[in-house]
Amino acid sequence: MSPAKKAKREQRRAGKAESAARAKRALEIVERLDDAYPARIELNFRNPLELAVATILSAQCTDKRVNEVTAILFEKYRTAENYANADPEVFQEEIRPTGFFRNKTRSILAFTQALVERHDGLVPDRMEALVQLPGIGRKTANVVLGSAFGEREGIVVDTHVIRVSERLGLSKESEPEKIEQDLMKLVPRDEWTDFGLRMIQHGRYTCTARKPRCDGCPVEELCPSAHSLG
DNA sequence: CTCCCGATAT
DNA sequence: ATATCAGGAG
Numbered sequence: 247m248s249p250a251k252k253a254k255r256e257q258r259r260a261g262k263a264e265s266a267a268r269a270k271r272a273l274e275i276v277e278r279l280d281d282a283y284p285a286r287i288e289l290n291f292r293n294p295l296e297l298a299v300a301t302i303l304s305a306q307c308t309d310k311r312v313n314e315v316t317a318i319l320f321e322k323y324r325t326a327e328n329y330a331n332a333d334p335e336v337f338q339e340e341i342r343p344t345g346f347f348r349n350k351t352r353s354i355l356a357f358t359q360a361l362v363e364r365h366d367g368l369v370p371d372r373m374e375a376l377v378q379l380p381g382i383g384r385k386t387a388n389v390v391l392g393s394a395f396g397e398r399e400g401i402v403v404d405t406h407v408i409r410v411s412e413r414l415g416l417s418k419e420s421e422p423e424k425i426e427q428d429l430m431k432l433v434p435r436d437e438w439t440d441f442g443l444r445m446i447q448h449g450r451y452t453c454t455a456r457k458p459r460c461d462g463c464p465v466e467e468l469c470p471s472a473h474s475l476g
Numbered sequence: 477c478t479c480c481c482g483a484t485a486t
Numbered sequence: 487a488t489a490t491c492a493g494g495a496g
Contacts, residue, residue, distance in 0.1 A: 289492070305493040306481075312492085345481040346493085353494075383494050404492045422493095446492060455490060456486055 272416060272432035275465050276441055282464035283447035285440035287393050289313065294369035294394035295361075296320055299329070301386045302353050303344045315344055326367040329358035353381030371395040384423065392439035401429045402442035406449025413453060413471040 288309045291297040296316070303312045319340055323329050329337075338351045360379045361367055369390060370376055376387035385404055391397040401407070403422040407429075411417045417428035433441045452459050466472045 287492085301492065302494090304491090306491055308484085308491055311483080343482085345483080345491085346479095347481070349480050349494080381494070385493065389492075402492080405490085406492070450492085454485095 269432060271468055273434075275414060275416070275468055276433055276437055278464045278468070279441070279444040279448055280437075283444040283451075285443040286447070287389075287443060290316060291394070292320070294371075294390055295326060295358075297394045298357070298369055298382065298386065298390050299323075299354055301389045302357070302381055303341060303350055305346060305350070307344045307346075311343055315341055326358040326361040326369075329354060330362045356380035357382060369394070371397060373399045384426075388426075388442070392442065396439075398435050398438050401426050401433065401438045402446070403429070404446060405455075406446045406453075407442060409455060410445050410449045410453050413458075413469060414465065415470045 287297075289297065289300040289304060290313045291300050299319070300312055300316050303315065322340075323332065332355060334351055334355060337355065338347050341347050341350055341354075344350060357379050361369065364379075365375070370379075371391065373384075373387055373391060376382050376390060377384055382390075384400070385402060388400045388402040391399050392402060403411075403426045408422060408425060411425050411429065416432060417425040419425045419428060429441070430438065448464075449455075452463050460466055460469075460472050463469065463472070
């Protein structure tokens with residue numbers, strides 16, 4: 247066998263070992279997050295429609311504030327028809343504290359109008375249908391699928407998951423879709439939904455954006471960034 | 477890539 | 487002062 251071919255084979259072997267080590271480390275991270283955080287959504291909701299609306303409202307806003315707004319909102323708007331027929335001027339004021347209120351009003355009214363027109367007022371339980379709806383991107387679709395329907399079509403990749411995945415070295419990608427693909431390869435499908443929820447908990451309370459609390463972090467030993475961060 | 481919104485933590 | 491907060495559309 248030629249030296250060149252031999253070197254190539256050795257390189258492949260090393261590559262396999264490396265990816266196996268990466269997979270093992272990922273599973274260890276999954277396990278530790280499982281012990282450290284509840285797989286819990288902090289947005290309040292009682293059905294898929296409420297979760298979809300709450301998730302749209304949650305963009306660039308704390309869930310605490312979203313919950314304050316939806317506590318009142320969900321009593322008035324109980325069906326997709328209720329939202330679809332709402333006066334935009336009035337609705338805008340009702341959700342104003344969540345910020346981006348003009349865009350969110352447009353999104354929610356267009357979303358619910360599309361629900362009435364295309365889906366008999368019901369939130370669809372398939373990714374393909376959800377992302378066709380105005381105001382619903384893949385992130386919101388994954389939230390609704392995973393936590394309202396118990397589906398396992400993907401992993402929620404929001405601002406927290408992007409940051410934590412990068413810091414933990416679980417993905418070197420910058421686009422959310424590609425990060426999601428990397429995570430789906432590393433995490434068992436049964437864990438997809440809960441893993442996303444725990445990554446968000448971790449990002450909110452420990453691996454925070456500004457000043458991460460590496461002391462007491464459940465995955466500190468497994469984190470390549472632990473030293474360079476606070 | 478920018479824009480949308482304003483409160484809050486650092 | 488300014489980066490950030492469960493994003494999506496143009």
